[in-house]
Amino acid sequence: MYNHQAIEKKWQAHWQKTNLYLTEEDKNKPKYYILDMFPYPSGAGLHVGHPKGYIATDIFARMRRMQGYNVLHPMGFDAFGLPAENYAIKNKVNPKVSVAESVAHFKEQLEILGFSYDWEREVNTTDPSYYKWTQWIFLKMWEKGLAFESNEPINWCPSCKTGLANEDLEDGKCERCGSEIEQKPMRQWVLKITDYAERLLNDLDKLPDWEESIKEMQRNWIGRSEGAEAIFKIAGTDAKATIFTTRMDTIFGCTYLVLAPENELVLDLQDKITNWPEVEEYIESLKNIPEIERTSASKEKTGVKLKGIKAINPFNNEEVEVFIADYVLNSYGTGAVMAVPAHDERDYEFAKKYGLRIKSVISINNEIPFEGKAAFTDDGILFHSEEYNELSSGEARKKMIAWLEINKLGAKKINYRLKDWVFSRQRYWGEPIPLIHCNKCKVVAVPEEELPLKLPEVESYEPTGTGESPLADISEWVNTTCPKCGGAAKRETNTMPQWAGSCWYYLRYIDNKNDNSLVDPKKEKYWSPVDFYVGGAEHATRHLIYARFWHKFLYDIGIASHEEPFIKLKHVGLIMGEDGRKMSKRWGNVVNPDEVVHKSGADAMRVYEMFMGPFEQACSWNTNGVIGARKFLEKVLLFSEISNYQEDKKITSLLHKTIKKVTADIEDFRLNTAVSAMMILANEVADYKAKESALPISKDNFLNFIKILAPFAPHLTEEIWEKQENKNSIFLSAWPTWDEVLIKDETINLIIQVNGKLRASLEVAADISAEAAYSLAIIQDNVKKWLEDKEVVKKIFVSGKLLNIVIK
């Protein structure tokens, strides 16, 4: 009888008592750091999807330990941020209290799954001893000028009452609550991530063990665009419009200029604009259109001409009209573009609508493609471009930019889609930003020895909506003295965003109790970098970009010893509900792991989740599937109850093949086929067992099978291991090896094809020659039949696999 409840309880207690998973630096062993993305503990607890990644890394960690590595495999909690705070507001509890409850609940749920985490190294981003160092890093960034105050308009969520970073939006809506985002100018702390854009982009090439899809998403997000700026003087004034373009070669086709409606130049030119009331009305009308609608590509473009204004093309001194239009964004490039309707789709659409001039300057094979019908946007050969005629687009760009630079009328320029990181939130539940505002000394850092700057207790966590966080109401906290001049001063009341703590947590696991430094340099050298990192793909453009940014900064100031934090990265595919939808309370399709563990056991659940399908792929939960995994484990337990061993050569060979396959499959995270390989072996053994009363395998071999199963089903295998009179844990034993000689089959099934179609299969010696195979094949009735009256043109022989006879 398989009493999973008793077995799992027994071993979990035993592992804890014997400190089996405690990790320390050990110079005699190679290190391996395998990391899960730590969870955000919500009140709802885990569903069966959450542990999928944790199970896989646990299997990997256990194999690595048995292979003789010193393995760091920690876990912690990322608990600052809106969900915890909103939960606290709704239930009128201090977030500190509710987070502690959620963490305890999560931990309990994780523990019954039998993970091999070293809990001594647990971190929690909301723990002052942790966020002391988050604040410390922020101060270092501030010292280096990477954190600055800005009053630019930013994304504002009217429901969450806080500013948000671009990364926090989904389809132009708040990722948390789905509200329409407004653009609101307000005082913000911003991190200059764009200073690192080039490195964040280029260093992706140094990460061969990251999935290509994730790297591609990051490249998309960074959005590097190489072009140039050019200055158009405004006729009759000292004003200048600077435009950004990637197609300088088309500048002779520029028939008008477009400014973003918010471009400051528009206000500067107010006196010269003869239709100002119309212009002003247009600008006002745009304020009522949500950002998402305005920037939608499907929307018809609108705009207004700035009457009385002409811009001068620096190349031919031609005067062109100037428009403001909604399709030019003030937040990208210079907020101004030169319009070349013949060679840009957006400009073409706008020019058609308003009947503006269209001038072609790029040809291909001496023809002008789609003239008058659509914009031709490819590179080609220039014409109507004075001395640049006959040049290719590429050459022309180089020469034109060089000319601009010589004449100080423009320069080469690289733009990024990536924006600087809006880093302050007007909410309570986050790390306080450790800065002080003094009238005399301006902004002053909280002295290092005063860190952590603790989050004060507060009556109400409700956001104020005024652009100030609830901290602003606590006068005894806000009012302080300036550390520099000793005069009266006020604390910064904004807090850091949810993503701050997760930017560096993997470094803290290495040395989580160190109060004197972020991490001990010796320990950092031993454990860094993270060898293998596993988590959801939804973090590809947020956490993983932010963390790489902070890590590079920490590298620059000498804290981190490697330029990249994560060597190998894999993403875990979601587990959907049985109805194929995302598991959610709304659909009522959430499966609770506690129930599965209670009914079928942690080991069965672990085996099933790995068996479901490819690790990276999303798949639907099927409760019946757990039964299959459970049956497999029952079969293995049954074997262990037989004490009569009788080795069988075929099984030995199959076992060695299985060891090889399972080892390689775990290495590559092909855990579904690893499980199926072990099932095949168990089925074969069971077949023999039905015939004889002895187990057709030697005791040593049986124990090797138990060992490769151990990472998947740690409790059951530990129990079997003990029953076989082993004193130490199975996880302290060595990972089995295989013998290539035993894997080689003596006989094989040779496939006989005629014209590529299967006609027979012969059991022959594995090393049979082509000639021997042929003479054997042609006497088979089923082959003879097909060869009658036919001429054999060719014989294809693949040693050990097949013989294909080609006839005419």
Added chain:
RNA sequence: GGUCCAGUGGUGGAACUGGUAUACACGCAGCACUUAAAAUGCUGUGCCCAAAAGGUAUGUGGGUUCGAUUCCCACCUGGACCACCA
């Protein structure tokens, strides 16, 4: 619109560098055990054909090859990310 990924039985999926398509598991059907059911065991299970033989099948159409789920081209469908980024 751009970039990337994927389409294989009733279902989840397997097939290593082109070489027996459908491993493994679920489900289903039949049989055994049982008064009966559950559990368990055995057998079968892509489609056409009574069976054998054979034919046919990996989204659709074409190509390369002795041989294609795998490589190439076009198309269809679905998903992920980005998107008026100049």
